[in-house]
Amino acid sequence: MNWLKDKLPLMFDTGNAPRSLDIPIFPLHTVLYPEALLPLKIFEPRYMDMVKNCLKDDTPFGVCLIQEGNEVGAPATPHAIGTLAQIGQWDMPQLGILHIMTHGGERFFIEESETARDGLIHAQVVLMAAEATQTVPPEFDGSVAVLHHIIDELGEARFAQPLRPDDASWLGYRLAETLPLKASVKQDLLELNDSLMRLKILWEFLKRHGLVDPG
Secondary structure (H helix, E strand, O other): OHHHHHHOOOOOOOOOOOOEEEEEEEEEOOOOOOOOEEEEEEOOHHHHHHHHHHHHHOOOEEEEEEEEOOOOOOOOEEOOEEEEEEEEEEEEEEOOEEEEEEEEEEEEEEEEEEEOOOOOEEEEEEEOOOOOOOEOOHHHHHHHHHHHHHHHHHOHHHOOOOOOOOEHHHHHHHHHHHOOOOHHHHHHHHHOOOHHHHHHHHHHHHHHOOOOOOO
16 A cells, blocks of 8 residues: 555654554444543444454454444445554443453554455554654643543543653544544544644644633
8 A cells, every 4th residue: 555655654664574463343433542442332243253352362453433334234444544452351241242441552554454254354454653752842731731631521540541641642642532523533633643743733623622722
């Protein structure tokens, strides 16, 4: 997929060979970000089998925003870029219903995929390079204050520990997942491989909605 290299010139770690995985894909109307917690209710047989296999082998599956289609029924078309989901806690409160808590891992892009007879998508994916660690610049201190307010409102249990609001990448992902943004915007922010640019976009959103002092 050369178009991805053109679109995201910083997504590849040129110093190392790209790492690839074969994983099942779970298309959702939700964007999963790295280090995010995502609770899921599983009931379709294809995804029940997927979760059982992941638990047995201690392997992740991929979460991708749906580009076309629905979560239930016929296989949906996922966006090419998604995030690994590692299963943590799980519970089966009743027969045929499985509750799981997943933790967002590395981002990936789908090189190729195929759909099994049961409707489960299997994909060959390449992991994206992690963003460089950067401290939040002083001009985005207002964004940190907004996130602290969000954490107070939602509770720390809603977020994976440890909290790192001074890390530009972590702060941007947490704001992107909790602010009322369109799914397409959330996807764009996931695909972006520049933590400071992500913060700048989110800062403009916060200013536009009167959530921070524009200065």
